[in-house]
Amino acid sequence: MLPCPWAYVHLGKPHHIHARTPSKAAPWSKTGGLGDVIGSLPIALAERGHRVMVVIPRYDDYEDTLDTGVKVELLGHSTIAYFHKRHKGVDFVFVDHPSYKRPAGLYADAKGPYGDNQFRFTLLCLAACEAPLNLPLESAEGGSKTVYGQDITFLANDWHGSLVPVYLAGKYRPHGVYMNARSILAIHNLRHQGVFPPHTFHELGLPDNWYGAVEWQYPPHQRQGSYAEEGRSMNHLKAGITTADRLLTVSPGYSTEITTFLGGWGLEGLLASRASVLSGIVNGIDEDEWNPETDPHLPTNYSAADFKAGKAANKAALQQELGLPVDPDVPLLAFIGRLDFQKGADLVLQVAPWLMSQKVQLVCLGTGTPDLEAGLRWLEATYPQQARGWVGFNVAMSHKMTAAADILLMPSRFEPCGLNQLYAMRYGTVDRAVR
Template sequence: MIIINVLDNFQAALEAPRVLSLNSSKYFSGPYGEDIVFIANDWHTALLPCYLKSIYKSRGIYKNAKVAFCIHNIAYQGRHAFADFDLLNLPDEFRSSFDFIDGYTKPVKGRKINWMKAGILESDRVFTVSPHYAEELVSGEDRGVELDNIIRSTGITGIVNGMDNREWSPQTDRYIDVHYDATTVTEAKSLLKEALQAEVGLPVDRSIPLIGFIGRLEEQKGSDILVEAIVKFIDEDVQIIVLGTGKKIMEKQIEELEVTYPGKAIGVAKFNGPLAHKIIAGADFIVIPSRFEPCGLVQLHAMPYGTVPIVSSTGGLVDTVKEGYTGFHAGAFNVECETVDPDDVDKLATTVKRAIKTYGTQAMKEIIQNCMAQDFSWKGPAKLWEKALLSLEVAGNEPGIDGEEIAPLAKENVATP
């Protein structure tokens, strides 16, 4: 474990509300002051509530400040050698919040420190990125990754993420040649599918159901499950495009799809933002076979385009995709990442077959319309976050002002969460 100026970095974050003069909003200017709520995201920021207490509150600074700790992915906790606690420059009274024992040998065997554990225990309230993921985190050791007991003791609130509906909109998408809405989706998607098929080298045929996959090539996202499932449904009248980068062995798996299933499957192991947009717009279905998925963004991006999700039943996929209404659920998958569970392969293949049977039917048309009617902007989640943070009762905090989303567009926003 290498810690370089870790205290300086956190002190900079803690000093910022007291000294930075903010003038980017017509509703507010000047420093925030000390009566604020810090939001700490994942294990990398878990020391913030510890330093807040040990350095500031102990000296009468930030007396009323609170910390909301948000878990985006419980799989990454910041487990380090127990001796490294001394490098954190924290009083000994915090040692028990970090103390952790697991059965793994990395980074060392036995007793460790766990940053995320400390962040959870030392914060005032704990959040995560979907209600169903919150339920999973307290359901047991496998999905809570050995912090389930800790989270049960503190409680946790799940709020589904929003997404940038200016970047991901079929009416304005800068990467597609045909823009459309719910009234023109059928013809537009057929044209976009043909363009996509031609671009990636698949036979051009608008009558063939086209499935897309976009994501990191690693165990969490289930690309290995998908690769093993393809053989079980590829004999159907269907095509599939897999886009992603990640572990080299998984990149090789998808690059071999074109050879194994010529004219039926294509794997692109490259970071390609424009192609991600074209898949979201041109595919009929988007498959998300995650072993676990705290929230997921790909399904949020896909549905406004009328692209129907085929998903495993985990985390935010449960909250955002409704079986038979806005997509198809394959059930929960085994979270064990060392091997591919044959039952998961069968469940995924069966669900893909079930989905493509609806292609071209009235039921499919209704699902597409239902998908496009969903609102996945940040407006709803922002209201829930506001309500939750106001419940911490920090002096002077008031509800915000309703308005349009004003965050600047990202330089490039790619559907690979």
């Protein structure tokens, strides 16, 4: 339920939550913290008695999902199909369309963001709106099949899901649909706003009088390139912020930061005007998945009682697995995250020569921009006895690194909350951030 899309919560007696995420959900698709949240929060809500649906793209032909046989035509020309998997009391619904099958990456390839991303996530938002109306699912294990219906709460996440509250207000309610539904927009990273040329408004399937909801004038200092030179654009996140009933961020501090010039990325004025419905809730972690006592990915499980021995055993195992000298006295540093400017991966590479002179070992795991991926390969090639750069994302390796490392590096230039720090504390690993 979350990151990029929504959750539906029934406002009546039992609560029904339809969570839809346009981007990702662990374990099926994941590139970072958003996928973790989508994979764990809905389950926690279901355990509290809510009926929860998560809607995400079918990025691959997942073998454990079943075709529901339900197809819906959207935008007048695109037919989507729904696949389903009930997992830990949650209805995970996968939207099937050819535009989602991109082996190079979920949002982008080496050349940059996909040119049809607006279409892909517009389709996802509409599919999320249609799912509660058209998709009969079991209300409990072995129960009769019913649709979720209209009295629900949508939880949308980031720009990818921001059109959900807009569609509720501009497309459905004028026809008497979703009159009692409510919408919540969760902002995980304000930097990514879903900005597109204004002439593509007709691709959204909204009435003409709703152009103002998505219209955006760039601040002068942010204008660069083509349509942005005049400051005119469409901004999906701005539209969601304007129309959602409630706004959430992933920490109280970030909810304040985004209303300031330094943290608002041009939307600080709009967010400040909606401060009465803006809240910050600290991210949480899945304590079953991230538990050093039971973690199946670790060579040696451990608890607070034997954490020193457990950490040492996992450190030695990781050093051996990665071909580094096995030395308990050498500080082992780790970086796990997206390779981009915000996460500060370039800062790690800049200080790498100095770090290597301090006789430490450094292990990095992540995927992102081509130049930073090349930087990880350079790091390993230049310091083969001290460094490893793993380009890609590997769940098992992220767990092993968190358990084995003495220090987790968090060089983010800004961080809305940060799940990796929480994982590190859970595993007895010191995290170091920048100021």
